[in-house]
Amino acid sequence: MHAQTTPITTAAIAAALSTARAKVADNKRWMTALNKASLEIISTPWVWYGHTLKIKSRTASTTWYSVTATSCGCQAFAKGNACWHRAAFKLLSNAQNVTPATPATPATPATPAPVARDSQADVDFLFN
Numbered sequence: 559m560h561a562q563t564t565p566i567t568t569a570a571i572a573a574a575l576s577t578a579r580a581k582v583a584d585n586k587r588w589m590t591a592l593n594k595a596s597l598e599i600i601s602t603p604w605v606w607y608g609h610t611l612k613i614k615s616r617t618a619s620t621t622w623y624s625v626t627a628t629s630c631g632c633q634a635f636a637k638g639n640a641c642w643h644r645a646a647f648k649l650l651s652n653a654q655n656v657t658p659a660t661p662a663t664p665a666t667p668a669t670p671a672p673v674a675r676d677s678q679a680d681v682d683f684l685f686n
C-alpha cells in the first residue's frame with residue numbers, strides 16, 4: 559500500500575481517471591501523460607501529502623520528484639512539456655475529492671464548477 563495522509567481508494571482513482579480521460583480526449587500529449595500516470599501510479603512508489611505529491615523517478619532510482627498543481631521537478635516539466643507526474647497529481651487530487659459514500663450511482667455528467675485557475679493553462683484546459 560502507498561503511504562498517504564488521506565485515504566485514496568482505487569475506485570476513486572478509477573473514477574478520477576475516467577473523468578480526466580474525457581476531459582483530455584482532444585489533447586494527445588495529455589492523454590498520453592494521463593494513460594502513463596494511470597499505469598505508473600500502480601507500480602511506482604509515491605506519497606500523497608494533500609497538496610503535494612512525492613513520486614519516484616522511473617529513470618533515476620534515487621530521485622523523487624515533488625509535484626504540485628502547477629509544477630514538477632522533472633526534466634519534461636522544465637522543458638515545458640506535459641509529464642505524467644502532473645497527470646498523476648491531478649488524478650490523485652481529484653480522487654481525493656471523490657466522495658466514497660456514493661458507490662453505484664451513475665455519475666451525472668456534472669457541469670464544470672467554476673474553479674480557481676491554475677497558472678498552467680494546460681491543466682485548466684484539461685482537467686477543470
Ligand SMILES: [Zn+2]
Binds near residue numbers: 635641642643644
Ligand atoms: Zn514531471
